[in-house]
Amino acid sequence: MAYYVIRRLIWLIVVLLFITAITYTIFFLMSPVNPAILFAGKQPTLATINEVKQEFGLNKPVGVQYLIFVRHVFFGDRYGWPGLGFSFVTRTAVLSELGPRLVITTTLVIGSAIVWLALGIPIGVISAVKQRTRLDRLTMGLAIFFVSAPVFWLGLTFLWLFWFKLGIAGGSGYFPLTQYGFFTWLNHMIMPWVVLALQEAAWYARMTRGNLIETMKEDYIRTARAKGVREIRVILRHGVRASLTPVVTMFGMDLALLFGGTIITETVFNLQGLGQWAVESVFSGDLPVILAVTLVVSFAITLANVIVDVTYVYLDPRVRIIG
Amino acid sequence: MAFIIVLVALAILAPLIARLVGHSPNELFGSMLTPLGLPKGPNAHFWFGADQAGRDVFVRTLYGARTSLTVSVVGTGAATVLGTITGSVAGYRGGWIDTVISRFTDVLLSLPLLLFAIGLASVCSVSKSGCLGGVLQPGLSLVMAIIALFTWPYMARIVRGQVIALKQRDFVEAARALGARDRRIMFIDLLPNLVAPIIVYATLTLPTNILFEASLSYLGVGVPQSTPSWGRMLSDATSGSLFTYAWWMMLYPGLFLLLTTLAFNLLGDGLRDALLPETR
Numbered sequence: 312m313a314y315y316v317i318r319r320l321i322w323l324i325v326v327l328l329f330i331t332a333i334t335y336t337i338f339f340l341m342s343p344v345n346p347a348i349l350f351a352g353k354q355p356t357l358a359t360i361n362e363v364k365q366e367f368g369l370n371k372p373v374g375v376q377y378l379i380f381v382r383h384v385f386f387g388d389r390y391g392w393p394g395l396g397f398s399f400v401t402r403t404a405v406l407s408e409l410g411p412r413l414v415i416t417t418t419l420v421i422g423s424a425i426v427w428l429a430l431g432i433p434i435g436v437i438s439a440v441k442q443r444t445r446l447d448r449l450t451m452g453l454a455i456f457f458v459s460a461p462v463f464w465l466g467l468t469f470l471w472l473f474w475f476k477l478g479i480a481g482g483s484g485y486f487p488l489t490q491y492g493f494f495t496w497l498n499h500m501i502m503p504w505v506v507l508a509l510q511e512a513a514w515y516a517r518m519t520r521g522n523l524i525e526t527m528k529e530d531y532i533r534t535a536r537a538k539g540v541r542e543i544r545v546i547l548r549h550g551v552r553a554s555l556t557p558v559v560t561m562f563g564m565d566l567a568l569l570f571g572g573t574i575i576t577e578t579v580f581n582l583q584g585l586g587q588w589a590v591e592s593v594f595s596g597d598l599p600v601i602l603a604v605t606l607v608v609s610f611a612i613t614l615a616n617v618i619v620d621v622t623y624v625y626l627d628p629r630v631r632i633i634g
Numbered sequence: 635m636a637f638i639i640v641l642v643a644l645a646i647l648a649p650l651i652a653r654l655v656g657h658s659p660n661e662l663f664g665s666m667l668t669p670l671g672l673p674k675g676p677n678a679h680f681w682f683g684a685d686q687a688g689r690d691v692f693v694r695t696l697y698g699a700r701t702s703l704t705v706s707v708v709g710t711g712a713a714t715v716l717g718t719i720t721g722s723v724a725g726y727r728g729g730w731i732d733t734v735i736s737r738f739t740d741v742l743l744s745l746p747l748l749l750f751a752i753g754l755a756s757v758c759s760v761s762k763s764g765c766l767g768g769v770l771q772p773g774l775s776l777v778m779a780i781i782a783l784f785t786w787p788y789m790a791r792i793v794r795g796q797v798i799a800l801k802q803r804d805f806v807e808a809a810r811a812l813g814a815r816d817r818r819i820m821f822i823d824l825l826p827n828l829v830a831p832i833i834v835y836a837t838l839t840l841p842t843n844i845l846f847e848a849s850l851s852y853l854g855v856g857v858p859q860s861t862p863s864w865g866r867m868l869s870d871a872t873s874g875s876l877f878t879y880a881w882w883m884m885l886y887p888g889l890f891l892l893l894t895t896l897a898f899n900l901l902g903d904g905l906r907d908a909l910l911p912e913t914r
Contacts (some may be wrong), residue, residue, distance in 0.1 A: 459895035571748030
């Protein structure tokens with residue numbers, strides 16, 4: 312088991328190196344605009360451009376720059392550890408800005424994960440048990456609706472309805488918990504959570520339903536029933552447990568896709584999280600910030616996948632680790 | 635299904651309808667703006683109202699269908715071809731080729747895709763000459779290329795699994811015993827068996843890619859400014875919270891987008907139940 316975890320963690324580092332290399336390629340080599348010219352301001356002289364290149368090491372070959380970047384990530388730079396460099400646009404250390412934004416995105420992701428699991432799995436289970444009833448058709452109809460609904464349109468519609476027309480929920484913007492108290496914070500977070508969660512919840516409801524229907528046909532379910540185990544226990548202990556394993560795998564893979572959702576949700580609800588930061592930096596050509604966000608997000612995604620794979624082994628005894 | 639036919643018809647006939655209505659998609663109508671410069675709502679001539687520049691939302695929504703369908707169908711098609719080739723090679727050959735392709739798709743699938751897509755789209759749109767030495771030109775084809783580039787791993791993974799399952803079957807063994815070469819086995823024996831899953835998953839990927847294009851355009855890096863797109867129309871509605879006043883700017887493009895993805899999802903589900911009954 313320990314060997315397996317270590318191997319997965321080494322793989323994680325390989326993946327991160329690969330991802331940062333791709334990021335470098337896309338934003339550095341392919342960009343027709345030199346970041347130094349971008350930084351030097353309007354109508355830069357050749358001297359300023361060269362000075363800027365010197366300052367940020369942009370005069371070195373790209374390969375060397377990448378190696379310096381990797382070294383800074385592992386061993387830190389003058390702004391602390393991990394070394395993420397200096398933003399071309401805001402002219403501050405990337406690391407100092409990362410913290411508050413990470414908090415917002417994490418709050419968004421965790422909150423919506425809770426909402427979608429709490430909605431998706433029970434709805435899936437109930438639909439599977441009450442298969443082909445009116446309730447099943449209604450929930451599955453809603454599920455395919457929310458699978459299809461674009462996140463930004465859903466966000467706009469929610470804002471229009473609950474904030475503008477009904478005035479129940481707070482509008483856009485982030486209101487820190489410590490500064491504004493629990494209710495203001497919650498009131499402004501609830502819509503982003505729900506909007507981000509609905510699409511995922513719909514997928515999970517569909518998946519859970521399908522898996523549970525399959526599982527309930529298995530022989531061991533019949534055995535359990537024949538033993539006289541109460542139906543509710545058969546469903547929850549025997550059925551749901553086995554049918555949740557593919558859902559757990561999906562949870563890991565979804566975190567990668569979820570970041571796309573947070574980019575849009577943060578844009579619609581004007582939350583200053585990682586997603587919005589990344590989009591802003593892409594537009595302003597702020598390479599260090601793009602690299603930092605990509606690195607942090609990819610790290611979170613791959614780490615989550617390692618955790619999911621390990622959890623999987625505990626959840627499903629049929630999965631054995633070989634090697 | 636009926637909606638898809640209607641939509642395709644509307645998309646194809648968009649220029650004709652525009653001529654009938656008498657409004658082209660980028661024409662500015664000063665009469666549709668209030669003295670304060672706010673757009674006016676739906677009326678007898680402008681069925682879906684006007685947007686912030688006084689353009690006809692109805693005509694733009696129809697042209698949006700054109701954009702959305704072209705980009706997503708071509709993008710999904712390219713991704714399907716690429717995914718089918720790599721997936722079947724990986725599954726059929728096995729060994730190190732399989733390892734390399736599978737690991738590569740694994741990594742691609744763990745990337746924050748939208749972020750990379752935004753990056754690529756914006757980097758390639760900075761200048762007219764595009765990027766990669768002019769291989770990727772800004773415009774519709776760029777968005778198609780991005781969709782293809784980021785969605786083929788899903789198809790590759792599915793096809794690979796199917797091929798691995800199929801190649802152990804007796805008929806492949808029989809073909810090999812008869813002396814058929816790899817290429818013949820792949821095209822004559824394996825490919826026909828792959829058609830059903832490929833069609834089903836391509837149909838199910840299509841709505842995702844429609845949303846992908848809309849998201850890119852919503853964020854302002856999708857199709858060019860002059861091309862009407864549902865995503866961009868919704869982004870116009872968002873700017874300055876205009877949607878709180880001009881609800882039609884949000885409702886109609888959003889509704890079309892939603893109905894389109896819904897229709898393709900339903901079609902995909904139906905095809906899956908019909909063509910792949912074992913996955914039910």
